[in-house]
Amino acid sequence: MMKKVFLITAALILAISCSGSPTDPTGDGGLIDEGSGTTDPNQISAFLNKYPGRYYVEDADGAIYINYRIEGSKIYEGESTTEMQGSKTLSGNKLQVEIPGNTSSQYGSDWNTSMEILNFSDSGIQVFQKLILSKDNFSTISGYQKVTTISGLKKYAGNYYQYQGYNDGTGSSTVEKYSIFTIDSSGNIYITNNMASQTRCSLDGDVLTLDFTDGVYKCILQENRAIASTFINNVEYSTTSKKSDLLTPYKGTYTGEAVTLTVDEADAVITSGNLMNPTAILNGKDLIIYDSWRENDVPKKEEHKIVFNDDGTATYTKPDSTEVTLTKN
Template sequence: MIKKFLLISAFIIFAVSCSGNNSNQTSSNSIITNASEISNFLKKYDGRYYHQHEFTNGSYTHVAFRIENGNMYIGEDKTPASELYLSGNSLELNVNGNTQLSNTYNQIYSIIEVNLFDDHLKFSGKNIFDKEDFNIPDEDYIVIKQFKELGNYAGNYYIPTYDSNGQIKVKNYTILIDKEGNIYGYKGMTNVGMTFTLNGNMLQSEHNDKNNEKVIMSYELEKDRIIYQINFIYGKEYSYELMKSDIFTPYLGTYSSGDIIVKVEENNASINTAKGDYHSSIINGNDLTISEIFFENNENPIEIKEHKIIFSDDKTKASYTEPDGTTIELIKQ
């Protein structure tokens, strides 16, 4: 008997703000894997791409991607992402559960599909369900659909949770298929009217959420795994839209005056006087804003302080405005 897991929890849709229109995917285009070609494509889209978080007392930013010199970086990583695949303006990358995205999007994705535009990007995530041999589920699981063709993909599919040593701690079972092609689901799935269709190796489910909004999810079946994706939710095709800001490279260096030090690196900008629980930095033109956000119980943002820095055109000095309005001139060291 497998360990009981509330299957319906695997289909919980987290409360996030999604873009109303999905990206302009061009499935008819051939897939490019050549690193040089992908790099040349990315060179047209230099920028740092971020989401604006709104809360009661203001808003703050979270940078999800940086594109620079033909490379793509996740969050504030200094090492570029690898395993990139390009089709049209759609780029797919293996993020291997990079937690910098989970900080914002409440998901630890395995694969990200990014669509690039001149002043923004859109992305959606996919998760990988690992596979083990089929094992009869407990009495809380029932057969909810059968496709005989699915017998070729029989198995228990799960998302692993790892311990601090990198060993699997918990197998969170998501979908179970036996050799007769029966799909087993937790009893609660029938309460939301979940239905399934099959087209080749692509299994698709559809149901209505508590607000009677349609939810469509797909499961791409492979020999030893399933690639899972939310396709449609909240009455919209599912994707996140990120705004574009400039890169830091033209301003690299340390700017200081007395005890105040502003440090600009390729992946981040910081000020030594910021003491908040979370820091973010955005630059557009010569204007840099470093935000420090304070959280209640390490969860709810309650206060934001902004540090405003305006660089001179020759990048040798900067005017710094403290959160209290005091202005100080900083000199590049």
């Protein structure tokens, strides 16, 4: 998965530019209520077993990325071979996954806990990504200014933050807390100086709405954190990961004319040219390895096409239409 940077000033832009095009809602991004659904791993495994495949998303430049792989009743993130970690709750066709932060990572964004709501259908997965904001006791921070006062916010006083990594110029990175907003004991809410004048705030029950020029954050305020969702044109932002077939039936190494194709359960890699950003998608016996890059700020994409034959060979068609027969070792 691509790294997500959760600065409030950039999050609305990043939600679009880093996660593909938004989709019309067919599922539900709401949280599964505590006490409902099931956390039984056997029931969740049985549910996942109905949706095997590798699921991918295409970004605005046409680049393709694997978001999830479901195989053997387990779900994996991206092209990882390690099962997706975190607490999982299932309700109907909705799987809620809360992924703990990795504080041993050198990347500050990896330290943050995240949440994904996955709505399953036969054609793909509609994905709603939530920002989990941790909470410290309230303290005054330089560079923040008051936006408004809401009496109902008093009981939610605190500094709501995510971790960010900063390069110190020596090749090392420093991880620091970045407060998205702060609330004092009088119900005053504070946001960075450069955003305060563009922000309107309101409270409905435990849901704090931060209304910006380009979109809206809705934050469910809890005792020790907030769970934030992005809304655009009054619709919660989501993406749809399309389904492709599993690679496992064609695992192995195929060679021919100085070309090597290596297929494992998570990915397929070919040694042909200098591929920049390859992603393999299998449908039936047809494997396409898409390569994407930018040249003079113009997006480019090539397709390396492989057809798996019944005799154990594979026919590889290069981007220039040259064909090579690959034999499985």
